[in-house]
Amino acid sequence: MAIVAIKFFDIVPVRFNLWVMLFTSCWVVYMLRVNMSLNIIAMVPQTKNNSSLRSQCEPRDELSNETLYHVDIADVREAPRLVPGGGSFEWSADQQALILGAYFWCYPVTSLVGGMAAERWGPRYVVLLSSIASAILTMLSPLAARISYVGLVVVRFFLGFAGGFIYPSLHVLVARWAPPAEKGKFVSAMMGGTLGTVVTWSLTGPLMEKFGWASAFYVPAALTIIWCIFWWYLVADTPTDHPRITDAERKYILEALGDKVKKSKGLPPFKNIITSFPFLAMVVLHYGNLWGLYFIMTVGPKFVSSVLGFELSAAGVISALPYLARLFLATIFGAIGDCILAKRFMTTTTIRKFFCLFSHIIPGILLVLLVYAGCSTILSVTLITLSMGFNGAATLTNLQNHQDLAPNYAGTLYGVANFVGSTAGFFTPMITAYFTRNGNTFEQWRPVFFVGASVYVVSAIFFILFGTGNIQPWNFGKEDNEIKEDKEKNNALKEMNEPQERKGDAKEIKETSLNVAS
Structure with missing residues (x-):
């Protein structure tokens, strides 16, 4: 089957193959990243809270679930109620926050060096080795959890270490392969992680209920190993390195890129990068985007299960809906951006600033409205889905701006931005645990959503004031x-x-x- 699929890829344009592999690479890395958010609900026994035997939201419509008890992971005094296929790890709320946040402890550091590694040694091997290491660590997760929660924290730490290399390396590939007229489409491939989240959260619940929580680690790890075979065969560092690309396609790509991108081996101009105000504006915008993304990714399943009142299997599906909307709208926004740029309706700078309205400001406003939706589950799910869906416009703002500023060092710029932005990955679980330590009511969750909305909006305003889409002089070396x-x-x-x-x-x-x- 794998051989037949590989032969099929050989007869289609190499750029399409690359788009597919970029998309599925993000799918794979997110599949191994987000599974813990739902797995931990099954691994830790849920308890009956003294104050309420049901979720805060009583059943009011067809989406409500009448059988789910209120979940409060901070209260472990009552006898545990196991989720089907669940475990018996009596971890406190703080311990669970450590497990969820451990992925991001080293992830920012390797994101910082990941772009430089890919620019120096080639993104193909950097992504391949990182993905293999991530698969092995995921397979070891059940064993580590049975030993101690500390063991699982260590595994998640090294999983984040490996995962941090991948996204900056992918942006190096985009810079070397994507013609300017197709840049939006290639960057939209970075939303593959969205589909990875959708599929993982949709299938993890039923998988755990039928085969146990350990299967939710083994299956993604096995799929990652299979994916690595395709990556090794189909991807090359540059069009000139690809053994099966046609002369016409190679010529088209190289002529479209011109002299803006080279196969850089030297160190990036860090002094110029760090002192560049347009780059600082991009970093701030990227941080706001990742705060909203990681907030829903790390604590979204808990909110859906504990506050809105869905069973484990339903919580996975409902939590995945926002990511499905993000994937769908990201594709649309990417195509719109390419069309606007081709028709020259707007300058690159105007596009980046205008679409901040959709990628950051509207999602922030919707998060504020969400905390006032009350127990209307349909309205709550709709608001959180639209918030993440509109964030798909990030393909035209923070996810592409580093390509504008310096395509020669796109991986490095994204790595630095990710280094700063990924700190949101361990701040959001801590902030959530702090505000919800005494229960899971709308009043306790309200400050969490306010913080997320504020970061969204403020970062967008900063970029609108100080950002740009113009290429910077330091993109080119001294010579x-x-x-x-x-x-x-x-x-x-x-x-x-x-x-x-x-x-x-x-x-x-x-x-x-x-x-x-x-």
């Missing part, structure tokens, strides 16, 4: 800048000499005419 300056001087001298040459030519023609007349 490149000198060559560029020489070309500009030569062009200027040529333009100055042209009128003199035309005047001389005119004089010569006139004299020739007079001689002929004589």
